[in-house]
Amino acid sequence: MNHRKVLIALSADRVTIAHWRGRSIVSHSSAPNSVQGLAACRETLADCHDTPAYVLVDAVEEDYRTDILPHARGRDRRELVGRKLRQHYRNTPYCAAEWQGREPGGRRDDRYQFAAFTNPELLAPWIALLEELGLPLAGVHLLPMAGTALVRRLPLAAPHVMLVASTSGGLRLSYFRSGQFRLSRLTRFDGANGDRAQLYVDEIANTRLYLHALQAAALDEPLAIVLLDPCDADIEAHRAIAAESPSLECLRLGRAELARLLKCSRFDDASSADLVLLHLTALHAPGYNLAPPVTLVAHRHLERRAAVYRACAATVLTAFLACAYAAWQVHESDLAIARAVNDRLRYEEQYRSVTRSFPAAPASAAALEQAVAVAQRLKSEARNPYAVMRIVSRALAGSPEIAINEITWKDGRRQPGLGAGAPSATPDENATVAGEIRPFTGDYRAAVAAIRAFADELARDPAVREVRLTRLPLNVDPSVAIAGNTRDSSEPAGAAEFTVQITLKART
Numbered sequence: 001m002n003h004r005k006v007l008i009a010l011s012a013d014r015v016t017i018a019h020w021r022g023r024s025i026v027s028h029s030s031a032p033n034s035v036q037g038l039a040a041c042r043e044t045l046a047d048c049h050d051t052p053a054y055v056l057v058d059a060v061e062e063d064y065r066t067d068i069l070p071h072a073r074g075r076d077r078r079e080l081v082g083r084k085l086r087q088h089y090r091n092t093p094y095c096a097a098e099w100q101g102r103e104p105g106g107r108r109d110d111r112y113q114f115a116a117f118t119n120p121e122l123l124a125p126w127i128a129l130l131e132e133l134g135l136p137l138a139g140v141h142l143l144p145m146a147g148t149a150l151v152r153r154l155p156l157a158a159p160h161v162m163l164v165a166s167t168s169g170g171l172r173l174s175y176f177r178s179g180q181f182r183l184s185r186l187t188r189f190d191g192a193n194g195d196r197a198q199l200y201v202d203e204i205a206n207t208r209l210y211l212h213a214l215q216a217a218a219l220d221e222p223l224a225i226v227l228l229d230p231c232d233a234d235i236e237a238h239r240a241i242a243a244e245s246p247s248l249e250c251l252r253l254g255r256a257e258l259a260r261l262l263k264c265s266r267f268d269d270a271s272s273a274d275l276v277l278l279h280l281t282a283l284h285a286p287g288y289n290l291a292p293p294v295t296l297v298a299h300r301h302l303e304r305r306a307a308v309y310r311a312c313a314a315t316v317l318t319a320f321l322a323c324a325y326a327a328w329q330v331h332e333s334d335l336a337i338a339r340a341v342n343d344r345l346r347y348e349e350q351y352r353s354v355t356r357s358f359p360a361a362p363a364s365a366a367a368l369e370q371a372v373a374v375a376q377r378l379k380s381e382a383r384n385p386y387a388v389m390r391i392v393s394r395a396l397a398g399s400p401e402i403a404i405n406e407i408t409w410k411d412g413r414r415q416p417g418l419g420a421g422a423p424s425a426t427p428d429e430n431a432t433v434a435g436e437i438r439p440f441t442g443d444y445r446a447a448v449a450a451i452r453a454f455a456d457e458l459a460r461d462p463a464v465r466e467v468r469l470t471r472l473p474l475n476v477d478p479s480v481a482i483a484g485n486t487r488d489s490s491e492p493a494g495a496a497e498f499t500v501q502i503t504l505k506a507r508t
Helices: 034-042 073-088 119-133 143-151 196-213 235-244 254-263 273-283 293-355 365-381 386-398 444-459
Strands: 004-011 016-020 024-032 054-059 062-069 094-100 110-117 137-141 160-167 168-175 180-187 223-228 247-254 403-411 430-437 464-471 499-502
Touching: 004 119, 004 273, 016 034, 016 160, 016 254, 016 273, 024 034, 024 273, 034 119, 054 119, 054 143, 062 073, 062 180, 073 094, 073 110, 110 137, 110 180, 110 499, 119 137, 137 143, 137 293, 143 160, 143 168, 143 180, 143 223, 143 273, 160 196, 160 273, 168 196, 180 196, 196 223, 196 235, 223 235, 235 247, 247 254, 254 273, 386 403, 386 430, 386 444, 386 499, 403 444, 444 464, 444 499
Parallel strands: 004 054, 054 137, 160 223, 223 247
Antiparallel strands: 004 016, 016 024, 062 110, 094 110, 160 168, 168 180, 403 430, 430 499, 464 499
16 A cells, blocks of 8 residues: 555535545645636645545546446456447546456356446546646546445445435435445535435435336335434434434444544544545545546556565665674674683683692603503504414314314414514414314224315315315325334324314405
8 A cells, every 4th residue: 555645536616635644644625626726736736746646526427337248258358348338438538347246147147337427527637737746647436436445344234225425516325235336326405405404315215216217226125324424414314314214224424433433533624525535545446447547657657666666675675684694693603602712711721720730640641642552553453363263163063073172373463563683574374273083993094084174174264375284193194114003102092183284364
């Protein structure tokens, strides 16, 4: 919603100009609809450049029609409605149509309300004045249509409502059906003969007959009469209407009721209902905009410019918030760094305070660090005979007659701390396995075969590089001379001992 507006109510005799700021009318003035009044309004509007203007026309040169058109959408609908407007209103550019729903049966055609102001000469000097002063025209509306927003706010039981208001043009009677505007009549007060209340009663009855003749509303249908009375001048008329038609729901909206309903207290100095209808127009512009599209170009440019300004403002605000957030993050980072530095200094001081009470160390910190490093290296480089024992155990699984008496294991790596005279070649990791055949019955051939099978099983292990039999129960070397019996005199009776040397592959 634009926060600045100029609202103009124009009748055949008078013109009322109101200035809208924020959500209320801040000032208003009235002048005769004449050359002098036009000059006075020029001075009133001189400082309103680039302020959108809304014009409400309150005159008898108005026309309302309801028509049924084939259902259409988009461009087809626009062309159909435009063609119908040109057929109805050839002599005025101030016309409009509003879709009011679809028919309940048949082809479900569209129902339209057509409206027009047929005296463009009344508007011409005022439209020219707005163009001269640089006030973009936002819309031209028929004044009774502004009452739609008011009728929709009222908690009325009857679906048919007649809004009766005393305007600068005369007595205005507008008919609404289910919240939608249908038609309106304007009667001047010239023939009232001073009896204002009776004029209200008579014109309400005439309007009901007129609606019945148009088949817009039956005489026996429930009807609510809403008397718009911001000046509190029609209390007697309200009583007369209620007395004349007790079956009708009759509601008077006085100054206090309007102020409470519209949340506005600017109706204290209102001389007619024009100010209330202008207020409603500023809040909710009527749907029927009679202004030709060519007269609305300046207002469309103003709206686009306002949209650009809003987008720029949103961009600037977003950039400002982003910068503020980044600055806040930098500030928080600086605080975190400062806290970390303070914590480090505090911990260092605590450490120095605690270490002052420690006894003197037997060695320097550098020597202790070197000793720890050597210990860790020794631990990481330590070897054990577990690999050899696993190899022998796997080989024994297939030779139950083999009994192991002793395993001698040697780590082939150079020990740390060896001097310059140490050999350059590193010995292999090896083990010597001493065992015997149990039980031994004296069959040396079988014993030797079992020992060789055990050695072959050891050699098949992927971790073994070489297996050598260094001792057998029976020496089968052909270079040895045979002497005495077949048993070595040093070998205990009933035993078939042997020795195997295993050389492992280098470990990575």
